[in-house]
Amino acid sequence: MSVAAGEPARTLQKIADALKAQIDADPKAVELSAVAEIMPDHGVSRGVVLRVFAVLQRAGAAEPVPGGRWRVLREGQRPDRRPLAERPTDVFMDDDL
Template sequence: MPQQNNPSPRGTYQKIADQIRLHIEANPQITELPTATDIMTEHNVSRGLALRAMRALRDEGIAEPVSGGRWQVIRDHAPPSRPLHEQLAEVITRDNLQAGDPFPSSTELMARFDASRPTLTKALDRLHAHGLVSAARQGKPRIVLAVPGETPAALTVGDLRRALEGLPDDTPLRTAVVVDRESGNAVTLRAANS
């Protein structure tokens, strides 16, 4: 087994972390840490030491891991990153949307949050699963079904069906079919006067 010619002295990872911290403080435009490979090459250290330096920066609150094996720099003025579905739920309250209002289009939300369509679709599906917006329908806007943090107003079966299917408010309805997600059983709901 080959041995390393010059083993790293104790505290090397901390010295590397200190150098990276000084570099981040001197350059406010830096948003990501260098990769582990870049640290290994620049400081001539093992991958383990490079990762240990990155973890030291995380422990100090300077950086956090993000998807794809990257590390993002945490700035005092930048809010911590939150899942997209939570940010989308805030759109309802921030834009003063009420139950029954159309939710912004996917195209508008992609530009607003700088997100790809597949990522946005997954986040919107989570909002639908939580009962905040209606399901996606081609050519139809999603409808706000509930405002986060508020008790939903009582809806009739017809109101619920019209909102989910995008039908005009004056369309007379007597039944709606609801599918239980756990069992897959369909239940037909009928208006009390039918």
């Protein structure tokens, strides 16, 4: 599929829907495929794939992570974004350690 003039929003949504279907089909998926893998699958440029990722982010299905990758977000699950050093502190405080 290539991006036709006058149809960019529809193309973005089609690709986003296809990626969302892949996410839903694999409950163990924790990150989206790399941009370089998605580009040839859908016949689009890097910029288009990044815009598709933004569509998924607005839908609450994915979020960017350091290193240029995108994490899958599942309904009802939100990752703990605090620095790693702060997380064990909560465990110690909660368990009176």
